[in-house]
Amino acid sequence: MNADAPQRIALLGATGSIGTSALDVIARHPERFVIDTLAAGSRVDALIELCKKFHPRFAVIADPSGYEALKNGLSDCGLRTQAAAGAAALNERASAEDVDTVIAAIVGAAGLDSTLAAARAGKRLLLANKESLVLAGELLMQTAHASGATIVPVDSEHNAIFQCLPAHGDNRNVSRIILTASGGPFRGKRRAELAEVTPAQAVAHPNWSMGAKISVDSATLMNKGLEVIEAHHLFGMAPSRISVVVHPQSIVHSMVEYDDGSTLAQLGRPDMRTTLAVGLAWPDRVASGVAGLDWQQHSRLDFEPPDLDTFPALQLAFDAMATGGTAPAMLNALNEVAVSAFLQAQCSFLGISALVAAGLNTLESEPASSLDALLAADLRARAFGAEYLRTH
Known part of the structure; x- marks a missing residue:
């Protein structure tokens, strides 16, 4: 990736809570991050609304039955975003050469294949899909090591550990x-x-x-x-x-x-925006939209x-x-x-x-x-x- 070019991001699980937080952070830094792909499970209307705002090159609906509605909806809105559907399309965008960073936020075992595809392709992988590690942790880590993929966990606990462990x-x-x-x-x-x-x-x-x-x-x-x-x-x-x-x-x-x-x-x-900002910019730091702590309001930690x-x-x-x-x-x-x-x-x-x-x-x-x-x-x-x- 060209150091001066913005990161091209595939957000898998765009309509969920993590996807919403990720898009909030990304929108704050248009010079650093560009949405290449937005993907959702079955919420076609919500995905189209996001496409209207972020103008990705690709929109993928995991449920193949939603393809026609997605394609027609994008066309009706005058968007040039290409519609795709199904697991193969998710994997293709997760491993695409023109994608730098994949945010794996599809809930459940359904997110496993695309997460592995991103790891095999050596992407920076912001991992919010727990099941990928629980179901196939050894396989995922071996795949990432072999390809040179960088895995940054974005759930709060593992992201905290990631930040506190030795950088080397x-x-x-x-x-x-x-x-x-x-x-x-x-x-x-x-x-x-x-x-x-x-x-x-x-x-x-x-x-x-x-x-x-x-x-x-x-x-x-x-x-x-x-x-x-x-x-x-x-x-x-x-x-x-x-x-x-x-x-x-x-x-x-x-x-x-x-x-x-x-x-x-x-x-x-x-607030998940902090961990997503860490994952997107690491080892740099960027504004996430989250304020620092007011220590006068936190007089005790139990x-x-x-x-x-x-x-x-x-x-x-x-x-x-x-x-x-x-x-x-x-x-x-x-x-x-x-x-x-x-x-x-x-x-x-x-x-x-x-x-x-x-x-x-x-x-x-x-x-x-x-x-x-x-x-x-x-x-x-x-x-x-x-x-x-x-x-x-």
């Missing part, structure tokens, strides 16, 4: 990394108090504005469990060197402890251990990571099935972790030898989850 990438003097968790909307509750939780209550996060699925994951602490697995792959850390602490203010986003007793922490407001009895999902994730092989992929798939059922009032809040635990106890973990093996494990877990919901 040598982690030998790192004692441990400490992920912070807000505790979600039910922090301090006991298990019996969560039996009648509704989806509306679960998605009402106290600090962050997020999509429904990730909000539920935060409420169960599965989100933190997935982040533990991600950290293991992203930073090459053994499970014994990864800790979790509940920090309800969400000011300290995570910490790195060194052998000399020093601890470095990254602090800031709970930390406490997670309650694994009330929120067993976190321990389930540690267990899956320890088992290895296809276990993390099955954990992710089981959780996606359970959360979807909960949001549709087909499963109780406590039933989410119960379904995941039942699946992990029943299904055999196999070597994660290939993407096909991981995807097969994903399908087995989803089939188990569907049958579990039918019979419980």
Whole structure:
């Protein structure tokens, strides 16, 4: 990439909350960043509205049934943006030679293929798709190392660790990394108090504005469990060197402890625009639209251990990571099935972790030898989850 030319960006997951934040940052720096591709899952009208504002060269709708509506809608608006649809089109734009940076913000396992495509092509990859690391972490990191891709995590915790680790990438003097968790909307509750939780209550996060699925994951602490697995792959850390602490203010986003007793922490407001600005400009810094902290308003910072009895999902994730092989992929798939059922009032809040635990106890973990093996494990877990919901 020409150092003086603006970065050409493919934003995959443009209509979600992370996509909205990314576009806000990008719009602040038109001299540095240009949108090449906007992609969405099925929200054709929302994608067209974004195209009217940002004029990308390509617009991709993942659901092929939306192609005609996208193509006609772009034409009706007089836009020169080219319409495309389907997984192949996502992969093509993620790996296109004229794209410098890919923001992988498609939720769930659906984002895996395009994330891997970007990694294979050696892109700067701003990774917001947790499942890529949980489902295929070893494969993704090996692919990135082989191609020279740069992976910058943009979720707040891993981005904080990214900023606090040595710039030269040598982690030998790192004692441990400490992920912070807000505790979600039910922090301090006991298990019996969560039996009648509704989806509306679960998605009402106290600090962050997020999509429904990730909000539920935060409420169960599965989100933190997935982040533990991600950290293991992203930073090459053994499970014994990864800790979790509940920090309800969400000011300290995570910490790195060194052998000399020093601890470095990254602090800031709970706003994804900060981490996206870091990923887009690194090693430079650019304005994100997020103000600095007013320290007179933050007279105390609290930390406490997670309650694994009330929120067993976190321990389930540690267990899956320890088992290895296809276990993390099955954990992710089981959780996606359970959360979807909960949001549709087909499963109780406590039933989410119960379904995941039942699946992990029943299904055999196999070597994660290939993407096909991981995807097969994903399908087995989803089939188990569907049958579990039918019979419980």
